[in-house]
Amino acid sequence: MSFYSPLFSIDVEHAFLGATFTCVPTPETADWIRRRDLLVRPQRNGVAVFCEAARRSVLLADCAPGAALLAFKWFAQDPLFSQYTLPLIPTPESLLYLRSGVSIADDSGRHCLHAGETVDAGLMQAMTEPSLARHLDRRDVLCKPVLVAEIDLADHVAGQTTTSGKADEGAAVNVDSVSGVNYYVRFSARKSIWKYYFISNADIDAVNLAVVDLDDTVRFVAAEPEQLPGSRRALVFMSEAEIEMQQKYPQRFQLREQGDMGDRILIRRLANADVSKVTQEMVGGRAALVSEIYIN
Numbered sequence: 001m002s003f004y005s006p007l008f009s010i011d012v013e014h015a016f017l018g019a020t021f022t023c024v025p026t027p028e029t030a031d032w033i034r035r036r037d038l039l040v041r042p043q044r045n046g047v048a049v050f051c052e053a054a055r056r057s058v059l060l061a062d063c064a065p066g067a068a069l070l071a072f073k074w075f076a077q078d079p080l081f082s083q084y085t086l087p088l089i090p091t092p093e094s095l096l097y098l099r100s101g102v103s104i105a106d107d108s109g110r111h112c113l114h115a116g117e118t119v120d121a122g123l124m125q126a127m128t129e130p131s132l133a134r135h136l137d138r139r140d141v142l143c144k145p146v147l148v149a150e151i152d153l154a155d156h157v158a159g160q161t162t163t164s165g166k167a168d169e170g171a172a173v174n175v176d177s178v179s180g181v182n183y184y185v186r187f188s189a190r191k192s193i194w195k196y197y198f199i200s201n202a203d204i205d206a207v208n209l210a211v212v213d214l215d216d217t218v219r220f221v222a223a224e225p226e227q228l229p230g231s232r233r234a235l236v237f238m239s240e241a242e243i244e245m246q247q248k249y250p251q252r253f254q255l256r257e258q259g260d261m262g263d264r265i266l267i268r269r270l271a272n273a274d275v276s277k278v279t280q281e282m283v284g285g286r287a288a289l290v291s292e293i294y295i296n
Contacts, residue, residue, distance in 0.1 A: 004039050004050040006180030007059075008156070010113075010149055011046035012074055015189040016084045016275075018247030020077040021045045021146070026135045029070045046184075047072055060156060068153040071135040073145040081146065084245040084275045086188045087121040096147045097125035097132045100155040103183060110182045113149060118188040147185065156181055191242035192289040194218075194273050197226070197234040198255070199296050208259065211237045211270065214252040218243065234294075242288070245275050255295075271295065 012021055023046055025033065033040060036059060039050040049070070051059055076082075082089070089095065096119055103111040114123055125132045127140075135148050196211060211220035223236040243251065255267040273291035281290050 003053045005053045005056060007038065007049045007051045007056075007153075008151055008181045008183060009043055009046060009048040010072060010151070010183045010185070011044050012147065012185045012187070013045070014085070014187040015118075016187075016245055016247060018078065019045070019081065019085070019187070021074045022077060023047045023072055023074050026071045026073065027137070028135075029072065032068070032070065045074075060153060063153040063156070065152060065154040069150055070153070071148060071150045073135070073140070074147040074149075075143065076146050080275050083278060084189050085146075086190050087119060087124070090121060090124055091126075092144075093127050094124045095127060095132075095144060096123050097129075098123060098147065098149045098185060100149075100151045100181075100183065103155070110184055113183050113185050118186045119147075149183070149185065151183070189245045190289060191244050192273065192278055192291040193242055193283055194220075194239040195223075195290050195292050196220070196237045196255075196270065197228070197292065197294045198237070199228065199232050199234045199294060208257055209235065209237075209266075210256050210258055210263075212254045212256050212263075214254065215250075218251065218253070220253075238283070238290075243273070243291075245273070245291075249273065267295065 010023075012023075023042070025040065025047075033049070037052060037055075041048045041050070087096075098113040098119070100111070100113065102115070103113050104115060105111050114120070127133060127136060127144075132148060135150065198209075207222075209222070213219070219240045220237045221240055223238050226234050226236055228234050243249075249272040251272060253270040253272075254265055255270060256263045256265055271293055273293055275291075277292050279290050279292060280287055282288070283290065
């Protein structure tokens with residue numbers, strides 16, 4: 001019975017916990033893996049690759065830079081992915097392209113495929129760029145991946161020492177001592193101003209009303225009332241700070257009426273924002289994303 005050991009893994013993390021992906025190897029990578037009898041297994045939002053332990057040294061010993069490039073593509077499962085994800089794609093013809101050669105080891109021993117805490121627009125690459133284009137096909141134009149990651153197996157042995165512990169130039173690397181490498185990518189989530197519309201036909205004044213955060217971290221201010229379609233009047237409250245988009249929010253907001261005898265709770269738990277209901281408007285003299293929340 002063959003024993004397989006970890007070769008490498010890649011995991012994609014997202015600040016928006018509901019983000020899910022499908023990860024697939026490029027056809028060339030799938031063929032390379034098949035011919036060398038490697039195992040590929042799904043792992044969270046990524047992939048793990050294993051090689052037969054008895055053939056590990058043979059696989060890695062002759063890996064010159066560029067000789068074994070394994071590329072994987074990630075496709076977002078949520079059609080709203082671009083609504084809550086940073087970085088924004090600058091053009092329809094570009095996408096994120098990450099390579100193991102610039103990965104950075106963190107304190108936990110994992111390797112981050114980008115220099116910053118999260119991926120940024122500087123990692124975008126034109127899809128026509130030869131280094132990226134070789135990993136793409138016609139289908140990727142119609143259904144574009146959100147990320148392409150390229151792993152060069154030569155990066156696994158670069159900088160490794162010999163069995164004697166010396167790093168003599170030109171000395172052979174003991175590939176049996178090379179462990180599996182765990183790579184990761186991290187996305188950040190967009191933020192938005194929360195804007196509550198309280199719809200009422202009654203002539204209610206917002207002076208004595210307040211949106212209160214039970215955790216005392218977000219402050220809301222009253223804006224000018226607005227007229228909505230159907231001659232409906234809405235009192236408006238907006239958060240002073242942007243709130244990071246989430247699938248499930250921890251925020252606990254209440255609508256209260258403030259009076260001489262103390263506060264009276266009108267709505268014990270206000271609805272949270274929905275990433276599908278985001279607009280852009282001028283707030284404080286600048287363009288900002290606004291999550292609209294309507295309360296009847």
